[in-house]
Amino acid sequence: MTEPAAAGAEEFAAALHAHAERYWDRHPFHLRLHRGELPPDEVRRWIANRWYYQKWLPQKDAAVVANCPVPGIRRRWLQRIAYQDGTAEGRGGNAQWLDLAEAAGLPRAEVLDERHVLPAVRFATDAYVSFARTRPWTEAVAASLTELFSPGLMRERHSALRTHYPWIDPAGLGYFAARPRAATGDARHALGVVTAYCTTHAQQRAALDALAFKCDVLWSMLDALDHAGGTEGGRA
Numbered sequence: 332m333t334e335p336a337a338a339g340a341e342e343f344a345a346a347l348h349a350h351a352e353r354y355w356d357r358h359p360f361h362l363r364l365h366r367g368e369l370p371p372d373e374v375r376r377w378i379a380n381r382w383y384y385q386k387w388l389p390q391k392d393a394a395v396v397a398n399c400p401v402p403g404i405r406r407r408w409l410q411r412i413a414y415q416d417g418t419a420e421g422r423g424g425n426a427q428w429l430d431l432a433e434a435a436g437l438p439r440a441e442v443l444d445e446r447h448v449l450p451a452v453r454f455a456t457d458a459y460v461s462f463a464r465t466r467p468w469t470e471a472v473a474a475s476l477t478e479l480f481s482p483g484l485m486r487e488r489h490s491a492l493r494t495h496y497p498w499i500d501p502a503g504l505g506y507f508a509a510r511p512r513a514a515t516g517d518a519r520h521a522l523g524v525v526t527a528y529c530t531t532h533a534q535q536r537a538a539l540d541a542l543a544f545k546c547d548v549l550w551s552m553l554d555a556l557d558h559a560g561g562t563e564g565g566r567a
């Protein structure tokens with residue numbers, strides 16, 4: 332059987348963008364967070380669980396670099412690791428995430444020892460890292476394309492946290508002030524890579540599947556947080 336024809340770059344990009352419908356901005360947990368409906372313990376639990384995702388990003392990105400044979404793409408992708416890890420202790424995106432925890436009254440030690448991390452959040456995050464390590468590098472790049480949809484969400488969150496959760500010290504919101512702009516650039520680069528390197532029908536199908544998988548990873552993290560909701564277990 333002959334393989335179906337590949338889509339043109341524009342049509343393929345549109346199919347990737349269509350995954351916005353599955354993005355976690357529509358998850359009930361995010362909707363509640365952004366409407367200001369979460370009590371402090373649920374906000375803190377969200378911060379502690381998102382930390383687990385954040386802390387793995389540099390190693391996920393290192394897997395992309397390790398598997399990618401193209402120097403120019405590796406060079407650009409290394410910026411993602413530098414962004415989260417920073418140029419020195421206490422700098423960078425992940426340090427800003429720990430600042431957010433402290434600003435919300437969550438002791439740094441409680442974040443770092445992962446006592447609040449829910450099993451399904453661990454499972455979903457680990458699945459994403461494992462995906463990046465074991466699948467073709469183009470699929471790992473495609474999985475990162477949820478970032479096409481994240482800048483608006485993060486800007487909305489920045490404003491929602493300031494408006495609805497005044498008990499969080501605004502000095503700790505630096506992550507959301509800075510990340511949308513960086514995410515826009517990262518996503519634009521990743522989209523260019525995926526459209527340039529996924530040129531057969533099978534490669535395009537695999538890229539779309541990778542992005543759907545990533546949407547599921549993110550969604551299931553929030554399912555876990557939603558489920559933990561008002562229960563006593565795992566309270567942050």
Ligand SMILES: O=C(O)c1cc(C(=O)O)c2c(n1)C(=O)C(=O)c1cc(C(=O)O)[nH]c1-2
Nearest residue numbers: 388474475476477478480481484485510549
């Ligand atoms: O706050 C968010 O809603 C959000 C979403 C995502 C995403 O869509 O995967 C990322 C981030 N933030 C983020 O800060 C980030 O650094 C990031 C990296 C990646 C990735 O898959 O490589 N996604 C995201």
